[in-house]
Amino acid sequence: MNPLQTAWLLGCATMALVGCGGGSDDTTPPPPPSAPMAAPANFAITVEYGSPQFRWSPTPGATRYELHEDPDGQGPLPEAKVDDYNETSRAGFRYQQDTSQNFVGALANTPTPVSARLNAIYRLRACNAGGCGGFTDATPFDIAKGISYEFPSGRAPLLTSVSAYGRYAMVSRDGLTLALRGASLGATTTTLVFARSSTSQPWQQQASLQSGNYFVDQMLLSADGGTLAVRSMKQVWGELGSRVVADAVYVYQRSAGAWSQQARLDAASAPAGCPQPCQAEIADHMALSTDGNLLAVSAVIPAAGSGGGASASSAVFTYARTGTTWAPQAALNAEGTFIASLALSGDGSTLAVTDRDLLRTSATPLVLVFSQNGGGAWTQQGRIPATLSIYSPPISGGPEYGAMALSSDGSTLAVNTANVAGQGVCGAAGPGSTETQRIALLSRAGGTWQLQGQAVMPRALPWTPWALASDGNALFLGGAMFTRSGGAWPCP
Numbered sequence: 001m002n003p004l005q006t007a008w009l010l011g012c013a014t015m016a017l018v019g020c021g022g023g024s025d026d027t028t029p030p031p032p033p034s035a036p037m038a039a040p041a042n043f044a045i046t047v048e049y050g051s052p053q054f055r056w057s058p059t060p061g062a063t064r065y066e067l068h069e070d071p072d073g074q075g076p077l078p079e080a081k082v083d084d085y086n087e088t089s090r091a092g093f094r095y096q097q098d099t100s101q102n103f104v105g106a107l108a109n110t111p112t113p114v115s116a117r118l119n120a121i122y123r124l125r126a127c128n129a130g131g132c133g134g135f136t137d138a139t140p141f142d143i144a145k146g147i148s149y150e151f152p153s154g155r156a157p158l159l160t161s162v163s164a165y166g167r168y169a170m171v172s173r174d175g176l177t178l179a180l181r182g183a184s185l186g187a188t189t190t191t192l193v194f195a196r197s198s199t200s201q202p203w204q205q206q207a208s209l210q211s212g213n214y215f216v217d218q219m220l221l222s223a224d225g226g227t228l229a230v231r232s233m234k235q236v237w238g239e240l241g242s243r244v245v246a247d248a249v250y251v252y253q254r255s256a257g258a259w260s261q262q263a264r265l266d267a268a269s270a271p272a273g274c275p276q277p278c279q280a281e282i283a284d285h286m287a288l289s290t291d292g293n294l295l296a297v298s299a300v301i302p303a304a305g306s307g308g309g310a311s312a313s314s315a316v317f318t319y320a321r322t323g324t325t326w327a328p329q330a331a332l333n334a335e336g337t338f339i340a341s342l343a344l345s346g347d348g349s350t351l352a353v354t355d356r357d358l359l360r361t362s363a364t365p366l367v368l369v370f371s372q373n374g375g376g377a378w379t380q381q382g383r384i385p386a387t388l389s390i391y392s393p394p395i396s397g398g399p400e401y402g403a404m405a406l407s408s409d410g411s412t413l414a415v416n417t418a419n420v421a422g423q424g425v426c427g428a429a430g431p432g433s434t435e436t437q438r439i440a441l442l443s444r445a446g447g448t449w450q451l452q453g454q455a456v457m458p459r460a461l462p463w464t465p466w467a468l469a470s471d472g473n474a475l476f477l478g479g480a481m482f483t484r485s486g487g488a489w490p491c492p
Contacts, residue, residue, distance in 0.1 A: 037133030047146020062126035172225030227292025273331025287344035294348035298339035350410025407472025426491035453489030
C-alpha cells in the first residue's frame with residue numbers, strides 16, 4: 001500500500017463519525033441552533049427632571065440588558081454602548097424591576113449633560129451567557145413630550161403637585177423653543193435656550209444666559225417662545241453664616257434669533273402697593289402671559305419692625321411690558337404668609353392664587369381669583385373653597401398646595417385637589433390601592449365661579465402628570481383625555 005492510501009485509511013479511521021468512507025450507528029440529528037432572543041418589548045423613554053428614563057417589558061431568558069446611544073441622532077457622532085452601572089463609581093446604565101415587574105432604567109451620574117442629549121436616539125437589547133438578541137427600534141429622547149402635552153390647540157405644560165414649586169425646563173406652545181436649566185446648581189448655573197425649525201428637526205442651541213450671582217431656581221417661557229423669565233438666587237453672609245435668598249427675576253426677549261436681557265425685577269422695582277420702603281423678597285412662584293407682556297411673581301413682605309417671620313404677609317407683584325420696557329403694575333394681597341401656587345390666564349386678565357398654610361389651620365383652603373380690567377387695575381373676583389392637594393417640596397419650610405392652570409381666556413380653572421371620599425373614579429383602580437388623583441374643574445360665568453366637574457383617576461405613581469388645553473375644553477390626566485361636553489366633564 002502506498003503512503004497516500006495509508007494516510008487516507010488513517011484519516012477515515014479517525015473521522016468515522018463524520019462519515020468519511022465508514023459510518024456510525026448514531027443517526028440522531030444535531031440539535032438546531034438556539035433561536036436568538038427577541039428585542040425587548042414596549043421600550044419607551046420618558047423624562048424625569050429633564051433626563052431620559054427608560055421602560056420595557058422583560059425578555060424571556062435575558063439575564064442583562066444593554067443600552068446603546070447615538071448622542072446626536074442623525075448627526076455624525078457614532079452610536080455606542082452605554083457603560084453598564086458600576087457599583088464603585090455609581091455611574092452608568094442602571095435598571096431594576098418595578099412593582100409591575102417591568103424594567104425601569106436611568107443614566108446614573110453620567111458626565112454628559114442633558115443639553116447634549118436633546119437629539120439622542122436609543123436602542124436596547126437583551127443578553128445572556130449565550131450572547132445578545134436583536135435591538136429595539138431606535139427611539140428618540142423627546143424632552144418636549146416629557147414636559148408638555150400636545151393638544152390640537154398646542155402644547156401645554158405637564159403639571160404635578162411638585163411642579164408648582166419650580167421648573168427645570170419649559171417648551172413653547174408650538175414646540176419649537178426650549179429653555180433648559182443648566183446642569184450645575186452652583187454659581188455657574190445658566191439657562192440654555194434651544195430652537196428648531198420644525199418638530200422633525202434637531203434642537204440647536206440659541207443662547208446661554210447667566211442670571212444673578214448664585215444659581216437659577218426657576219424659569220418660565222412664554223407660550224409664543226419669545227420671552228423668558230428666570231428667577232435667580234444669591235448667597236448672603238451674616239453673623240450666623242451664609243444663607244441663600246432670592247436675588248431677582250431676570251427677563252429676556254428674543255429678536256431675530258438673538259436673546260438679550262430686557263429687565264431685572266426685584267424689591268427695588270416693586271409696585272407702589274408694597275409698603276415703602278419695600279422690604280419684600282421675591283419668592284417661589286412666577287406666571288407669564290402667552291405673549292410674555294405680563295409677569296406675576298410671588299413675594300413675601302415682612303411686617304413693619306418685626307424682621308419677618310410668622311408676621312410676614314404674602315403678595316403677588318405684577319409687571320407689565322410696553323414695547324421693550326417693563327414697569328411695576330400692582331401688588332395684590334394674597335391673605336396669607338407664603339404663596340403655594342400661581343396660575344395666570346394666557347391673555348393676562350385672570351390670576352389664581354393659593355396660600356401655603358404652614359400649620360394647616362384652614363380645613364377648607366381658598367383659591368383667590370383676581371381679575372384685571374383693561375386699564376391694568378386688579379380686583380378680587382372670587383374666593384373659592386377647595387380641598388387642595390398637599391405635598392412637601394424638597395426645598396421648603398413646610399407643606400404646600402398643588403398646582404393650578406387657567407385657560408387662555410381665564411374662564412376655566414383646573415386645580416389639583418386632594419382625594420375626596422365617595423367620589424367616582426374613571427378607569428380601573430390599581431391593585432391593592434384606593435389612591436386617586438383629582439383635578440377640580442371650575443368655570444366662570446358672569447364673574448361667578450362654580451365647580452363644573454372633576455377628573456379623577458387611580459394614582460399609579462405619585463403626582464401623576466396632567467395638563468389643561470389652552471382653550472380650556474380638554475384635560476389630560478394619567479394617560480386619559482377628559483373632554484368638556486355640554487358643560488360637563490364625563491369619564492373618557
